[in-house]
Amino acid sequence: MLQEETEAAVKYREDTLAERRPPLKLSGLSVQELQDLCRDLHHKTDVVDEERYDVEAKVTKNDKEIGDQKLKIIELQSKFKKPTLRRVKISAEAMLAVLLGSKGSSTIDFKASLKTVKKEEEKKEEVTDWRKNVEAMSGMEGRKKLFDASGN
Numbered sequence: 001m002l003q004e005e006t007e008a009a010v011k012y013r014e015d016t017l018a019e020r021r022p023p024l025k026l027s028g029l030s031v032q033e034l035q036d037l038c039r040d041l042h043h044k045t046d047v048v049d050e051e052r053y054d055v056e057a058k059v060t061k062n063d064k065e066i067g068d069q070k071l072k073i074i075e076l077q078s079k080f081k082k083p084t085l086r087r088v089k090i091s092a093e094a095m096l097a098v099l100l101g102s103k104g105s106s107t108i109d110f111k112a113s114l115k116t117v118k119k120e121e122e123k124k125e126e127v128t129d130w131r132k133n134v135e136a137m138s139g140m141e142g143r144k145k146l147f148d149a150s151g152n
Contacts, residue, residue, distance in 0.1 A: 024037075
């Protein structure tokens with residue numbers, strides 16, 4: 001029976017192809033006629049590909065809708081219904097009390113656990129007359145002062 005089914009399917013396919021696709025007569029055609037025939041065949045394959053793509057898109061869309069409908073049916077048949085969730089405004093302390101139970105009754109100071117960062121005060125250089133600075137730094141004594149200052 002299986003063999004008969006496969007033979008019937010093959011015969012049906014051959015009959016359908018013979019009906020849709022007439023046999024090609026290539027002998028005795030000029031170059032221009034062959035080119036026209038190729039263009040015509042190319043156009044027909046494009047049309048068939050477009051139809052195939054459209055059918056595939058419809059099938060995938062229908063499969064997705066079928067899956068969604070099956071899920072809805074399962075939800076309706078099941079005893080457990082999902083409750084609709086609502087937003088609840090709750091403080092951090094109340095949330096900890098709920099999560100920790102009786103252990104969370106003591107309040108926790110979140111700010112105390114944060115690290116404190118001290119900003120270094122920017123060193124402000126005194127604005128002096130540059131001419132006095134040049135006179136003080138001139139000669140070997142000025143270089144010695146710079147050397148001693150950089151060493152600290």
